[in-house]
Amino acid sequence: MSLPHSETPRVAPVDDPTPEVADLLGRTLSDAGGTPLTIFRTLARHPRMLKRFNVLGGFFLTRGTLPSRDRELAILRTAWNTGCEYEWGQHVLIGRDVGLTDTEIEAVTTPSASTPEPALLAIVDELIDHDDLGDEAWRTLVERYDTDQALEFVLLVGFYRMTAGFLNATGVQREDHLPRFPAPEHR
Structure with missing residues (x-):
């Protein structure tokens, strides 16, 4: 909540x-x-x-050694899950810079089979919901990445979850140029 x-x-x-x-x-x-x-x-x-x-x-x-698109999708999903609009806006801009389209970025809010990298977004969700990964999610992670990258992915989600908590709790205000969350029907 x-x-x-x-x-x-x-x-x-x-x-x-x-x-x-x-x-x-x-x-x-x-x-x-x-x-x-x-x-x-x-x-x-x-x-x-x-x-x-x-x-x-x-x-x-x-x-880092993660592909930049994967990194930004994971950060955007973390921002969405934590309700952190500041983090979302910053990483929409960074995501665009690494080649994510606005359609791909918006799809992060409602993962489905057609979402870019649905397995990665599910791993982000599992980490945020449980502060852990089940065996299937871990297998998915290590089949995709080497050990260094798998560790980096888990720490990336944790770092941006921590950052979102800092931003939300301290009331850091968005810069005016930052994109906002997608329309309310996505929330």
Whole structure:
């Protein structure tokens, strides 16, 4: 069951960072105008945490071994399952950049046999619902990926589930340019 999300930030993003924090923020994703994303400016309230968060998040986005389409489908399904519109919007943009179509992205909300990668989305669902995988789901994962990639997939879903909890609980507000969730009939 989803809780209603805060309409206002519970933790204000950093707007006037110290030089040390500005340096950390300079290594994060920014909007088209060069302003660090709200998630990172909020995490900047805890600079040591931001630094470590960037290391793991950066690994998944730039150094991981999963196919980028699979990665983005898994993150989008995680965002959908956790009701995290901020994460959804950021990864719609990233998903488009790696070749996902808007039709494929919207299909993530209602998996079916015609959905791109329905087996992967089912694994995401199982991880989120149970914090575990049954034998069949695990077999599907290791038939598709090598051991490193299977471990990475499980950790990816966990990382973005954790991130969604952070975003939802602290009331991080979406940047205006981010896509919103699909129409209510999909929810």
